[in-house]
Amino acid sequence: MSRLSIQLPGLDLKNPIMPASGCFGFGKEFGNLYDLSKLGAIMIKATTVETRLGNPTPRVAETAAGMLNAIGLQNPGLEKVMNSELPYLERFDVPIIANVAGTTTEDYVEVSEKISTAPNVKALELNISCPNVKHGGITFGTDPVIARELVEAVKKVSKVPVYVKLSPNVTDIVEIAKAVEAGGADGITMINTLVGMRLDERTGKPVIANGTGGLSGPAVKPVAIRMVYEVYKAVNIPIIGMGGVTNAQDVIDFMSAGASAVAVGTANFVDPFVCPNIIEELPAKLEKLGVKRINEIIGRSHL
Amino acid sequence: MIQQERMIVVRQSEIAHHIFELTLQGKIVQDMNPGQFVHIRVSDSFEPLLRRPISIANINKEANEATVIYRAEGRGTQILSQKQVGDEVDVLGPLGNGFPVEAAPEGGTALLVGGGIGVPPLYELSQALNARGIRTIHVFGFATEDVCFYEDEFSTLGDTHFVTVDGTKGTKGFVTDLLDELKPEFDVFYACGPLPMLRALEGFYPEKKGYLSFEERMGCGIGACFACICKTTDQTEKDYVKVCSDGPVFPKGVVEL
Numbered sequence A: 001m002s003r004l005s006i007q008l009p010g011l012d013l014k015n016p017i018m019p020a021s022g023c024f025g026f027g028k029e030f031g032n033l034y035d036l037s038k039l040g041a042i043m044i045k046a047t048t049v050e051t052r053l054g055n056p057t058p059r060v061a062e063t064a065a066g067m068l069n070a071i072g073l074q075n076p077g078l079e080k081v082m083n084s085e086l087p088y089l090e091r092f093d094v095p096i097i098a099n100v101a102g103t104t105t106e107d108y109v110e111v112s113e114k115i116s117t118a119p120n121v122k123a124l125e126l127n128i129s130c131p132n133v134k135h136g137g138i139t140f141g142t143d144p145v146i147a148r149e150l151v152e153a154v155k156k157v158s159k160v161p162v163y164v165k166l167s168p169n170v171t172d173i174v175e176i177a178k179a180v181e182a183g184g185a186d187g188i189t190m191i192n193t194l195v196g197m198r199l200d201e202r203t204g205k206p207v208i209a210n211g212t213g214g215l216s217g218p219a220v221k222p223v224a225i226r227m228v229y230e231v232y233k234a235v236n237i238p239i240i241g242m243g244g245v246t247n248a249q250d251v252i253d254f255m256s257a258g259a260s261a262v263a264v265g266t267a268n269f270v271d272p273f274v275c276p277n278i279i280e281e282l283p284a285k286l287e288k289l290g291v292k293r294i295n296e297i298i299g300r301s302h303l
Numbered sequence B: 001m002i003q004q005e006r007m008i009v010v011r012q013s014e015i016a017h018h019i020f021e022l023t024l025q026g027k028i029v030q031d032m033n034p035g036q037f038v039h040i041r042v043s044d045s046f047e048p049l050l051r052r053p054i055s056i057a058n059i060n061k062e063a064n065e066a067t068v069i070y071r072a073e074g075r076g077t078q079i080l081s082q083k084q085v086g087d088e089v090d091v092l093g094p095l096g097n098g099f100p101v102e103a104a105p106e107g108g109t110a111l112l113v114g115g116g117i118g119v120p121p122l123y124e125l126s127q128a129l130n131a132r133g134i135r136t137i138h139v140f141g142f143a144t145e146d147v148c149f150y151e152d153e154f155s156t157l158g159d160t161h162f163v164t165v166d167g168t169k170g171t172k173g174f175v176t177d178l179l180d181e182l183k184p185e186f187d188v189f190y191a192c193g194p195l196p197m198l199r200a201l202e203g204f205y206p207e208k209k210g211y212l213s214f215e216e217r218m219g220c221g222i223g224a225c226f227a228c229i230c231k232t233t234d235q236t237e238k239d240y241v242k243v244c245s246d247g248p249v250f251p252k253g254v255v256e257l
């Protein structure tokens, strides 16, 4: 047992650090920069049944200590992801968490059933929270009854554990967390982006072509920490926390609030080596805290 | 190969109104080609958060130096313009695929068309073309005289013509007006500038080979985030291209304009 390792349903993590979905593509670009086997896991870009071309540009806008995005679930579709993207990642010793998205329950079921058979996909992450798809995604994530039913349907077909990615764009995130747990979810990942808008200084119109976009980056960290803290108290399944992580201290914060592992999103754009850098920094942080193994700090805020 | 390096500022000066010329030293210069860009982190804090994509304007491999020319307009580029000689700048690069220099036939002529801050990458391109014995004609459009730059530098490489929107330098109007008037003879054209300029050029020389360099808002700069997508025309088999990793330079006819 190494100092940083973490065991989660389906996931044997060397360390608790993984790139967040949509911020790492399908790994290839970063695979040219460093050895992806260093990572705890990889959350790949959302996959849908058919090819999605996504939203018009501009799709991103910078904001104070953060950014808005409205990519719109662009991906090559299930077949291409399984035939060309996932096999590339097999050369690395790293578990893949497949982010699954769709517009109907049938979409989620179809992608989940097939993608969960890929040899390196060790868990699914149901994206019921993407703020950038009109109808579809968002309703699943904001209605506890629908969310629960979706999880039940996917659980029936998935060959690997199912994590559910929660949307912060709800009045009561604990209610949704409990609902997906009741539906049989093996874990929770949180948070997705917060719906926001930035206006052009000259025209007064939204900068992002889609109008709204999802806010991510350091600016959202306090919201994410609060939500992980609340959900940890209410459920018995593990949480993979994310939202604004840029360094080892942020990882400690998320795990203290109750996360068992931590995903890094936007920070990959600022520093493409951020994940391996954090992994390297962690042991020294644990030393400072007088902690032997990293799992000892999970949920320490609540003690 | 793409690398991240803390490059050192060796020179920085304002060469026109709000237009800065910044020379950086570092080993990633060895991998640079004309038309590629670098992704610059202007501050170690989260303000501003994202890197800024800037084209490579001049490559000096002997000295390990590369020059960029940029307009200090928003908060990121303004911070960059404050950097002093000796300061470190966090650079990711070189990124993207540059201009295909070999597309110009031996002993031939290349037309280089630039608009505003689209002109800088054409400087390294022009040097690379001239080094291969290719004649270059430069036709550049700017808003006003006070933002024009590099007239002397380009003039030593080939015929250089300026046009300004307000007529304060050269002809008054747009590059296409000047091209109509000059009727240059050439084999291949290369262009970089605002979208309306590229759009006008796309159909301007239907029988000529041409390469256009595009700009789009970026996140990662390396092809992972799908921020910088352009729709393609039906002349290609792809549905879309990424400006950062498939481009920024595309043969004309690839991107839907």
Ligand SMILES: Cc1cc2nc3c(=O)[nH]c(=O)nc-3n(C[C@H](O)[C@H](O)[C@H](O)COP(=O)(O)OP(=O)(O)OC[C@H]3O[C@@H](n4cnc5c(N)ncnc54)[C@H](O)[C@@H]3O)c2cc1C
Residues within 6 Å of the ligand: A061, A062, B037, B048, B050, B051, B052, B053, B054, B055, B056, B068, B069, B070, B071, B072, B073, B074, B075, B076, B077, B078, B117, B118, B120, B121, B214, B215, B216, B217, B218, B248
């Ligand atoms: C491949 C490429 C090459 C470029 N080469 C040059 C160059 O050689 N010289 C030069 O002056 N400019 C160049 N640009 C444009 C340059 O990236 C923007 O002017 C710059 O990012 C603006 O940053 P700011 O801090 O001034 O503005 P802000 O308003 O603070 O920028 C906010 C956000 O919008 C983005 N942004 C704003 N304008 C643009 C734009 N036109 N294109 C892409 N992103 C933008 C910024 O990167 C940042 O993420 C290039 C752009 C691309 C995509």
Ligand SMILES: Cc1cc2nc3c(=O)[nH]c(=O)nc-3n(C[C@H](O)[C@H](O)[C@H](O)COP(=O)(O)O)c2cc1C
Residues within 6 Å of the ligand: A020, A021, A022, A023, A045, A046, A069, A071, A073, A099, A127, A130, A165, A191, A192, A193, A215, A216, A217, A218, A220, A242, A243, A244, A245, A263, A264, A265, A266, A267, B219, B225
């Ligand atoms: C450009 C971009 C694309 C994203 N795409 C997805 C996606 O496809 N599926 C998903 O579940 N989350 C997606 N996200 C959300 C991130 O996975 C993450 O939940 C969020 O950005 C918060 O983390 P961060 O602040 O570290 O970026 C995306 C985020 C960004 C910035």
Ligand code: FES
Residues within 6 Å of the ligand: B217, B218, B219, B220, B221, B222, B223, B224, B225, B226, B227, B228, B229, B242, B243, B244, B245
């Ligand atoms: S900027 Fe991320 S894919 Fe081009």
